[in-house]
Amino acid sequence: MxxxxxxxxxxxxxxxxxxxxxxxxxxxxxxxxxxxxxxxxxxxxxxxxxxxxxxxxxxxxxxxxxxxxxxxxxxxxxxxxxxxxxxxxxxxxxxxxxxxxxxxxxxxxxxxxxxxxxxxxxxxxxxxxxxxxxxxxxxxxxxxxxxxxxxxxxxxxxxVVGAGQAVKLCNNMVLGVTMIAVSEAFVLAESLGVSDDVFFDVASHATASCWALNSNCPVPGQVETSPANRGFAPPGFLGALMSKDLGLALSAIDQTGTDARMGRLAAELYRDYAAGEGAGRDFGGIIESIRERSGGQQ
Structure with a gap:
């Protein structure tokens, strides 16, 4: 050894x-x-x-x-x-x-x-x-x-050397974008009178199925291990880390001239989230920021 x-x-x-x-x-x-x-x-x-x-x-x-x-x-x-x-x-x-x-x-x-x-x-x-x-x-x-x-x-x-980091940044850009999309969809469904249970049951078995929904669902009561069940408290993938990773992705976007508007917007939203209490909370807690900007609907 x-x-x-x-x-x-x-x-x-x-x-x-x-x-x-x-x-x-x-x-x-x-x-x-x-x-x-x-x-x-x-x-x-x-x-x-x-x-x-x-x-x-x-x-x-x-x-x-x-x-x-x-x-x-x-x-x-x-x-x-x-x-x-x-x-x-x-x-x-x-x-x-x-x-x-x-x-x-x-x-x-x-x-x-x-x-x-x-x-x-x-x-x-x-x-x-x-x-x-x-x-x-x-x-x-x-x-x-x-x-x-x-x-x-x-x-x-x-x-070659550096390719591991390149893949990691691209992967986490997808994760950040999808968590925002999942969170926005839950808030919209709630605003339209659809329960979280119903939306999760459909989306987790339909074309919206993804890791952010099935493993780290941002609403409580749907996935046993989700940080949402404990108010997004650690441990988890903290908002500060997501903001950092998306910042690195944004730097790569700028360096390469890639047209990645969703990645750029996700970096901005997580930068705002991590500027407050979100820095020390799971990145799925961004759903609360989306609710606040939507008028606080539950």
């Missing part, structure tokens, strides 16, 4: 690191948040005083950071030098250009790199059922596969 450094032990990284421990790997971790350190320690992760110490001599270095700036700062701040020949796996969600730059830095030092953002949320991270969207060389993907298989169920090779 491998010696793995895992940096970023929060709501996603903590369970992912725990699954690596359960798979028999020697996992050394770091996170600046004491509570995250304690949870990871309880799950068998050896906590180190810094990321560079965790990475020193590691075979694999996995990062799960809030943004690309932190990733590049860590790479340029001694992390790569701590394990110059290691395989670096970044599972953060960052800009495509940042992922490519990270790969360049690692390869220049003699190491290997894949970008491997995830889909599946906290539940998938805990249960080890994540989907990994991987960008990198064939050989590097195969080297990363045993590590990824300990944390996820589906591994998709998307192309």
């Amino acid at each position: 491998s010696t793995i450094a895992f940096l970023g032990l929060g709501n996603m990284g903590g369970p992912m690191a725990a699954n690596l421990v359960r798979a028999g790997h020697d996992v050394r971790g770091f996170d600046p948040v004491p509570a995250a350190q304690e949870r990871a320690r309880d799950n068998g992760v050896t906590i180190c005083p810094s990321g560079t110490e965790a990475a020193s001599g590691a075979d694999v270095v996995v990062t799960m950071f809030p943004n690309g700036a932190i990733l590049l700062d860590s790479y340029q701040g001694g992390l790569i030098e701590a394990a110059p020949s290691a395989l670096f796996i970044d599972s953060s969600t960052i800009d495509v250009a940042q992922a490519r730059r990270a790969g360049e830095l690692v390869r220049a030092a003699g190491g290997r790199f894949v970008d491997a953002p995830v889909s599946g949320g906290i539940t998938g991270a805990t249960q080890g059922t994540l989907t990994f969207m991987v960008g990198g060389d064939d050989e590097d993907l195969e080297a990363a596969r045993p590590t990824l298989e300990a944390m996820g169920r589906t591994i998709v090779h998307c192309g």
Whole structure:
């Protein structure tokens, strides 16, 4: 089994690191948040005083950071030098250009790199059922596969370095747009006198069927595991994260000149949602903002 450094032990990284421990790997971790350190320690992760110490001599270095700036700062701040020949796996969600730059830095030092953002949320991270969207060389993907298989169920090779991030941003743009569409449809149905139960029963078995409706339904009482049943309180895919991901998608839209008006509008709506209490609530809570703008109909 491998010696793995895992940096970023929060709501996603903590369970992912725990699954690596359960798979028999020697996992050394770091996170600046004491509570995250304690949870990871309880799950068998050896906590180190810094990321560079965790990475020193590691075979694999996995990062799960809030943004690309932190990733590049860590790479340029001694992390790569701590394990110059290691395989670096970044599972953060960052800009495509940042992922490519990270790969360049690692390869220049003699190491290997894949970008491997995830889909599946906290539940998938805990249960080890994540989907990994991987960008990198064939050989590097195969080297990363045993590590990824300990944390996820589906591994998709998307192309060269940066392609994993590209697919993740496109996927989450679809998710953001569809959640808004589902929420607007519920509010419209309510305004027309149709009950949530009736609309869900029809839409979930008809052409409106989608993940946002069937797994993360924004109205309570329809899907047992939906955050709507607990007032959109965490855990879940927080509005701040959706806003961040759509912001990255918007940047890619602008860079490529893509005519993506729905994606652009979704980024604007989630930016407004995350500017308030929505930042710390599930992204499905945007239905409440739609209700308020519609006159508050229930």
